[in-house]
Amino acid sequence: MANPAEGSEARGKDEAEVYLGYDELFYSRTDARGIIRSGNDIFQRVSQYEWSELLGAPHRIVRHPGTPRGVFRILWDAIQKDNPMGAYVKNRAKSGGYYWVFAVIVPIPGGFLSVRLKPSSTIFPKVQEIYARLAPWERDGRVDPEDTARRLREAAEAEGFSSYTSFMAYALAHELTSRDAQLKRQSDPRTRLLADLNQALETIMREQVGILHSFEALQSIPNNMRIVASRLEPSGGPVSSISENYKAASSRISERLRSFVIGKDNIYDRMSREVARALFLLGCERVVDEMRKRFAYHAPVEGIDWAAEQVMLLEVEKESAIRAHTALQTAAELAEALTRSSRDIRRQMLGLDTIRVLGRVECGRLREAGSALSSTIDQLDKFHEDIKLRLEKITSLSEDIEGLIARHLRLEATKAA
Structure with missing residues (x-):
């Protein structure tokens, strides 16, 4: 044909x-x-x-x-x-x-x-x-579709999304909400909640990447401290010790963050996939339910059994609801893990802050001779403040995500009742 x-x-x-x-x-x-x-x-x-x-x-x-x-x-x-x-x-x-x-x-x-x-x-x-x-x-250009797929993923990232899947999940939520507005009917609160959840996840991803970049930039500062120390004190002195301790502690946190943010099957990616899955399945459930009810009015078509088609669509609708619920339950567990990890990193930052304060104390002891060290500690202050603010935002958003998922599951329970 x-x-x-x-x-x-x-x-x-x-x-x-x-x-x-x-x-x-x-x-x-x-x-x-x-x-x-x-x-x-x-x-x-x-x-x-x-x-x-x-x-x-x-x-x-x-x-x-x-x-x-x-x-x-x-x-x-x-x-x-x-x-x-x-x-x-x-x-x-x-x-x-x-x-x-x-x-x-x-x-x-x-x-x-x-x-x-x-x-x-x-x-x-x-x-x-x-x-x-x-x-x-x-x-x-007779370009391979895989190259175009890569460009599409890059376009999604340019729009502020971590993946094309997340971008399309966000788009579906807005298309469903916009369609409700076009038809002058109340929008589904579950769709709005999932859209908010998807957006919160994207914000967390950006904050996590920002923290990781800050920690990577921090790695050069202990080296600078050692160079300063070599001019101010004998080998193995207090400043050298502080720089070594700082480098070891910051490297541990950096590695933790790297696996947390960009490692294979990291918490964020798994959560994002589950939320996107729930959004697609919820959208399918909604529109299939609406569409299935219209099948009773179809004229006979050779090769299509409308009654069997209705039964099949009802099964798809039910299965979509079950799979969406399962995806959200998994996302809820991951959100709890995300919150725990964020709090754990904040506790680790307190230890790093202690080392930084010790460095500031050494600056005072060395007086004028420690001006170069003071400049290096000023850099640490700047990065620590940035990291602290981002971690606070991530922790707050993680808690919000747990709350959004709990609200969505309650709405599901209300709908089922």
Whole structure:
């Protein structure tokens, strides 16, 4: 079957947008190879293909060259690991027209389920700009999709996010909230809480990286102290001892922070993944529930058993709720560990502060001869103040995160009751 999406891009300048309402949701279900096995009437109407053309066709039949292939590489990498994922996607209808969606893709037994809604948040225009730069670069330069995926991750970092997954989780929360506003209905408080949680995590990440940089900058200061000491006292004197003790203590904290922030499977990364997982699953639960209830009004379609489809969607909805709850419980445990670690590092900083004060005392003892040492201690004062403020912020945010997760779990319990 010919795919219009693979045709000439020249006509893209004249293509018209296909109507998709904010109140509409559509989905498609594929097997493990990406072959379309089912969908709903909105998918069929917007794509403009007949059911006979859609069922059994590869999902790329609706692919638009305006969506960088790197997007699909990221999606595929996630769902192959049984992780839900989201993305903005520009699709092409059979007529050559286009339509934008925010898609949530969830692995299900035997394949994948994609739920899509019309994007309307303030994040959407930013992503359109990114795609407008990357798609031609990828296509005209015959660039490997993995290179485009790397550029997309860099773009997410430029927006202040630690990962593309976190960026898309944040985007989904805002798309759901914006859709509620477009439809003039009350937004889901669980979605707002998860969005706040995601943002708090990103702030913690930035503060942790800032602390790590401060500690790395500190590593040169004990060396400077030893150089000063060699001019002021015999080998092994008080200042030399202070510099050695400071270097050893700060190195221990620095190593702890490095594994805490950038080590493999560090606490932050694990928490971020669990919160993103919960957001994607919650979004899936919400829209599948809304969409499933519309299946009773579908006209018969050869090859699709609507009753069986409703049962399958109900199972997806229930499973999404269970998996989201599990993800948040795991995130709650990690948040508690994060708080404990932050407090532990603050206690270690007290010991480092004691060594710094001893250095200040030596400055006073040496009087004028210790002016160079005093300048070095002034540098320590500056870094210690920065680290102290960041640690206080991290500890406070960690406690906030624990509170947000507890509130979300209470809301879930209320909803279930």
